[in-house]
Amino acid sequence: MKVNGKQFRTIRVQKGDDKVIQVINQPLLPHKFEIMDILSCREMAKAIENMNVRGAGLIGAAAGYGMYLATIEASRQRDFDSHLEKAAEMLVATRPTATNLSWAVKRQLKAINKAEGLADKVKAAFDTANAIADEDAECGRKIGEHGLPILKEIADRKNGEPVNILTHCNAGWLALVDYGSATAPIYAAQEAGIPLHIWVDETRPRNQGSRLTAWEMEQAGIPYTIIADNTGGHLMQHNMVDICITGTDRVTRTGDVANKIGTYLKALAAKDNKIPFYVALPSSTFDWEIRDGIKEIPVEQRSDEEVKYAFGLYNGQMTKVLLTPPEAKAANYAFDVTPSRLVTALITERGICQPNEESILNLFPEQR
């Protein structure tokens, strides 16, 4: 997608030095657009853990490049395999809920182990990392294609009035390599000339909505309104939302959806008001091993500081303000699980399926 008119992806190999990976330093958005150079697997793990890079697709791609950097490092060590294994563990441990992480690491290990000789292993890791990134971008594009008819159908009923879409967190191009998951149909609809208006949940405590999704909409010129996370239910009660679309960090083979904390509450409100609730994902986000999302998906707990403080711009500087009594205790569950019964359908790069095992496996028969 474009930033100030210039084409960007969220992650790329530095031109002229393919041992340097470049990412957008996302916590500084929307106030500052800064490219961060990542020089080692450890730096990549830190960037994932600190959420300099975040979002299901992007952390998959970041893990892919992290494994590539680890392979370069391992090729200089006495024990290649044990170094690589430790790197893999380090990457997977950074964000326990995200399934793309382990998916990308596993894919890399397979490719690297298959290659013979250190140079070939490095090359295999490089090629695989690039393939993961390219495929993720392509998935975003296809999710947009498959989601477009859903928005078109709503638009046809609205007589030129904008289609009101509510989204939570950022499942935009910043969360993937390009296009995004939840936003991909939005960008496709914009291109098709469909009038749109996006309700952007601010998404406390890290405000990925009011920072990142808002910034994306601003860059793309799509009308949007930021709302406190408490607001979606009220809007839905008053017919101000036509459809909800979110991304996800992990989907079970039965269609339960782990996504940013608060998604479950919006899905409940959508159900209560008969508003369709769609989840968009590249298939790398499926966890084919599990069936019960609420019981089986581990929910990451992050630092209580994210809840106790807000982080924003003051006097031109990124500044943290204390919201609570200084001695307060806070809990910070990063995700929740929306049971499949509240989800209308899943939009994947292969097409749309119902949130149940049968329909999902019809689209992905190789997982039977």
Add this chain to the structure above:
Amino acid sequence: MKVNGKQFRTIRVQKGDDKVIQVINQPLLPHKFEIMDILSCREMAKAIENMNVRGAGLIGAAAGYGMYLATIEASRQRDFDSHLEKAAEMLVATRPTATNLSWAVKRQLKAINKAEGLADKVKAAFDTANAIADEDAECGRKIGEHGLPILKEIADRKNGEPVNILTHCNAGWLALVDYGSATAPIYAAQEAGIPLHIWVDETRPRNQGSRLTAWEMEQAGIPYTIIADNTGGHLMQHNMVDICITGTDRVTRTGDVANKIGTYLKALAAKDNKIPFYVALPSSTFDWEIRDGIKEIPVEQRSDEEVKYAFGLYNGQMTKVLLTPPEAKAANYAFDVTPSRLVTALITERGICQPNEESILNLFPEQR
């Protein structure tokens, strides 16, 4: 209730000068405890509008004292009645959703009109303002008495484990004159030796939970944990909430509940997880005129700045940080309406009733 060991109410007549009303300047909490002097009806209206005083019961009491100050002012004007009428309109317009405001203003007008002679009118207004405040405090105490058995029953099932109570916004003693509505049963349970733990929704955009409820719990020594507003559903899915108790700004005669935006979402989650959802209120919060809360209760919209900025402590100073792109549009609906079907019961100063007209009128037969 006590602040640093000293007895306080949220509003009082200044000792030594009964033309000065004193309130706690709530936006500075928890960082600073400051008493604000209110010298005129206009100042009182501003304090209500800017939420220096807020909360259903307290703004009723504040409107009562505002009318008393207006009566003093009117008694120095040529046209007493028209001055008083304008003052009444000004007060009622400050917060459109809150029903206690117009309730208190009407009660004052009745008392003032009944009195003859200017001195008597001022005295009637003073007495009525004091009566509204005293009754509100007494309502809080009684709500605590009636709510206590509900918490006791849960405690009996928990074998000494703390009762986990989720609350939204601040319906604590800061929101009434004393004791609070949602917190009154909590304070009563603490006194009865019941082990408690409170989940405190931060309540964006003004963070009344993480600022005010947290500060109250801190002062009272009740264990609590602040959570982002997105979190309650996840906690309920995992049996970490035994009961929800909130306050309200207006209840229809059929039991629909207007309260801080986001209450509806928590009520949906409580229903989905079979967790009791109670609403506590002094009966002055009933709007006996209306039946359909979603259609008939006006929902106040406040400045988008409250959503775009967060307000907290930085370097010892209250500081506003920008969270969004500077040019972003935001919407700020302050309340939502929870339909009665999602409410377990209402806790009032007269006792407990079901959220339906029949049960409510059994408790308040004078409203038949």
